[in-house]
Amino acid sequence: MRALVQRVTQASVSVEGRVTGSCERGFLILLGVGPTDDEACARKLWDKIARLRVFEDENNKMNRSLTDIGGSVLVVSQFTLYADCRRSNRPSFAKAAGPELGNRLYERFCEIAEADVLCGRGVFGADMQVSLVNDGPVTIWLDTDELSRSRRG
Numbered sequence: 035m036r037a038l039v040q041r042v043t044q045a046s047v048s049v050e051g052r053v054t055g056s057c058e059r060g061f062l063i064l065l066g067v068g069p070t071d072d073e074a075c076a077r078k079l080w081d082k083i084a085r086l087r088v089f090e091d092e093n094n095k096m097n098r099s100l101t102d103i104g105g106s107v108l109v110v111s112q113f114t115l116y117a118d119c120r121r122s123n124r125p126s127f128a129k130a131a132g133p134e135l136g137n138r139l140y141e142r143f144c145e146i147a148e149a150d151v152l153c154g155r156g157v158f159g160a161d162m163q164v165s166l167v168n169d170g171p172v173t174i175w176l177d178t179d180e181l182s183r184s185r186r187g
Contacts, residue, residue, distance in 0.1 A: 036066040036115040041172035047156040055154030060105030066115030067131040075178045076143040106152035
């Protein structure tokens with residue numbers, strides 16, 4: 035799984051002019067699912083995101099996590115995080131999970147997140163418009179394959 039995590043003061047997602055999800059202070063999470071991902075990947079990724087220490091403490095140091103500040107999240111499915119542009123200018127998305135697996139793990143990731151924080155959602159597979167106020171800006175790239183390698187290495 036891959037996630038582009040943006041620290042926000044607020045974010046929302048709309049489909050056909052209707053807001054389907056939003057969050058206040060916390061994270062906008064653009065979430066991509068790969069073909070070999072499973073529920074363990076969703077859990078590992080959420081655990082990392084929930085504990086990222088990127089919110090300021092009383093000394094203005096990035097030392098607090100999402101759960102420390104009582105923040106919320108907006109999770110938007112984003113298969114394009116698996117874009118491969120090495121061969122041409124038209125991206126290939128062959129490394130993204132198919133719709134059935136992608137939707138199932140997207141929903142499971144959101145359920146896992148909802149156990150800890152308020153979680154807004156986009157609509158899987160829909161044409162979505164995302165609005166956000168990026169705070170900092172702070173933007174973090176996470177990939178469960180890379181997280182696994184770093185523990186072995």
